[in-house]
Amino acid sequence: MSNGINFAFLDEYAKREIRRSLIKAICIPGYQVPYSSREMPMGRGFGTGGLQLTLALIGADDTLKVIDQGSDDSVNAVNLRKFIEMTCPGIATTTRLQEATLIQSRHRIPEQALRADQILVLQVPYPDALVIVEPSEDKRKIMHGEADYSRLLVKLYEDIVKFDEITISHRYPTRINGHYIIDPSPIPRYDVPKLHNSKALILFGAGREKKIYAVPPHCLAEPLAFDDVPFRIEDFSDSHGERRACKLCGSKTSFLDEFIDEQGVRVYQCSDSDYCEQQQECAHG
Amino acid sequence: MIDVIWQPEFQQAAFRCLVEAYSRPGQINVLPASDSHSAIGVLATLIDGESSLADPHQLLDNGDCLRLQIKPVAPERAAFILCQGTRMVDFEPLLGTLASPEQGATLVLVLDALNGGDRSYQLTGPGIETTVQIAPQGLDKSWFKQRANWNCAFPLGVDMLLTSEAGILALPRTTLIKEID
Numbered sequence: 001m002s003n004g005i006n007f008a009f010l011d012e013y014a015k016r017e018i019r020r021s022l023i024k025a026i027c028i029p030g031y032q033v034p035y036s037s038r039e040m041p042m043g044r045g046f047g048t049g050g051l052q053l054t055l056a057l058i059g060a061d062d063t064l065k066v067i068d069q070g071s072d073d074s075v076n077a078v079n080l081r082k083f084i085e086m087t088c089p090g091i092a093t094t095t096r097l098q099e100a101t102l103i104q105s106r107h108r109i110p111e112q113a114l115r116a117d118q119i120l121v122l123q124v125p126y127p128d129a130l131v132i133v134e135p136s137e138d139k140r141k142i143m144h145g146e147a148d149y150s151r152l153l154v155k156l157y158e159d160i161v162k163f164d165e166i167t168i169s170h171r172y173p174t175r176i177n178g179h180y181i182i183d184p185s186p187i188p189r190y191d192v193p194k195l196h197n198s199k200a201l202i203l204f205g206a207g208r209e210k211k212i213y214a215v216p217p218h219c220l221a222e223p224l225a226f227d228d229v230p231f232r233i234e235d236f237s238d239s240h241g242e243r244r245a246c247k248l249c250g251s252k253t254s255f256l257d258e259f260i261d262e263q264g265v266r267v268y269q270c271s272d273s274d275y276c277e278q279q280q281e282c283a284h285g
Numbered sequence: 286m287i288d289v290i291w292q293p294e295f296q297q298a299a300f301r302c303l304v305e306a307y308s309r310p311g312q313i314n315v316l317p318a319s320d321s322h323s324a325i326g327v328l329a330t331l332i333d334g335e336s337s338l339a340d341p342h343q344l345l346d347n348g349d350c351l352r353l354q355i356k357p358v359a360p361e362r363a364a365f366i367l368c369q370g371t372r373m374v375d376f377e378p379l380l381g382t383l384a385s386p387e388q389g390a391t392l393v394l395v396l397d398a399l400n401g402g403d404r405s406y407q408l409t410g411p412g413i414e415t416t417v418q419i420a421p422q423g424l425d426k427s428w429f430k431q432r433a434n435w436n437c438a439f440p441l442g443v444d445m446l447l448t449s450e451a452g453i454l455a456l457p458r459t460t461l462i463k464e465i466d
Contacts, residue, residue, distance in 0.1 A: 145383030
């Protein structure tokens with residue numbers, strides 16, 4: 001290669017190791033497969049886990065979309081996209097979900113449904129949902145193996161006793177295929193149901209914590225809840241009980257970000273910028 | 286000329302094929318064109334000196350082992366086991382441990398064909414929307430019988446890959462297999 005960098009930056013041994021771990025992650029849904037997590041030319045915590053998965057997967061015929069909090073233009077997404085473009089000559093990049101074969105995302109699952117021929121890679125800061133109740137990783141691994149999540153359920157119960165509500169806003173613990181509970185990365189509750197019976201393969205990469213896990217397509221994914229306290233997503237109703245709309249595209253179904261505009265007024269707009277733009281294009285014909 | 290299976294471009298495309306196969310058990314995927322059997326292409330994609338391979342039925346030649354950078358070990362200690370499907374099972378693979386189930390072996394079986402066999406099986410489990418039917422040819426029935434024993438205590442178990450000349454079909458440990466009468 002002319003610039004002296006191997007295609008997709010990682011050497012072939014590193015890719016093979018990630019590939020072996022990734023296959024095991026698909027075979028054991030929700031289990032955090034350890035891997036070596038190579039040093040990347042950016043700090044851990046900037047999406048190196050997701051990046052390594054993307055680099056192990058990507059080929060010259062792929063079309064890549066990178067988003068951060070739903071936006072293609074925020075700094076984390078732009079930097080990761082530039083890095084992948086630089087090290088993977090021949091690939092195409094896009095902001096339109098429908099054109100992408102590979103999607104790397106931080107903190108959101110795209111608003112529109114994924115297709116079976118797409119793969120979603122999520123960047124994960126904290127892969128283990130049990131870390132809030134058990135500090136020892138050795139013990140957590142045994143608890144996961146035995147599907148022993150009683151202490152996590154007690155934590156949720158304590159929330160209900162104290163606040164009448166499970167207070168987890170993002171990283172909502174979700175049980176995969178009736179066994180392992182995963183931290184689904186900091187996606188909002190709104191996105192959690194999209195893990196269930198997804199058409200696309202969803203992969204999770206934690207670079208600093210050196211873990212890879214997966215939710216295969218058409219797999220059971222149940223957010224933790226109680227019979228009498230069902231799981232619920234964010235409520236975007238205003239004081240009159242009416243669903244707030246995006247100020248740009250008018251969507252009343254999308255996940256909204258809250259802003260204070262220059263006049264000091266509270267406004268709402270879609271968090272997924274690609275979806276919002278497509279809605280506006282539709283409206284203007 | 287060295288076969289394409291030893292080239293990164295082939296291995297990337299073959300890996301995507303493997304990801305697709307393991308994501309959708311029972312579906313037949315075709316590896317990119319090469320001069321080698323798909324089983325060897327899969328091993329070239331996943332294995333190097335950092336991993337371990339058993340070849341109890343001596344399906345690899347010396348050149349393959351050199352390029353894979355491995356010395357075959359006993360099936361009881363191998364992460365990958367390459368087998369001839371017509372032969373009976375005569376070993377106990379690694380099943381992993383409760384804390385590290387990923388150490389369960391990957392069995393790569395060489396078959397005559399992935400469809401058109403006498404016995405049909407119905408598959409259910411993650412990756413399968415409703416059910417899928419398969420009828421592999423050249424697979425001794427001891428394999429699925431043993432597989433049921435090996436995989437009876439999730440998360441422990443083995444992950445299988447059935448291979449024909451160019452096709453692959455994956456059976457991760459979560460797939461339930463029922464013979465159709």
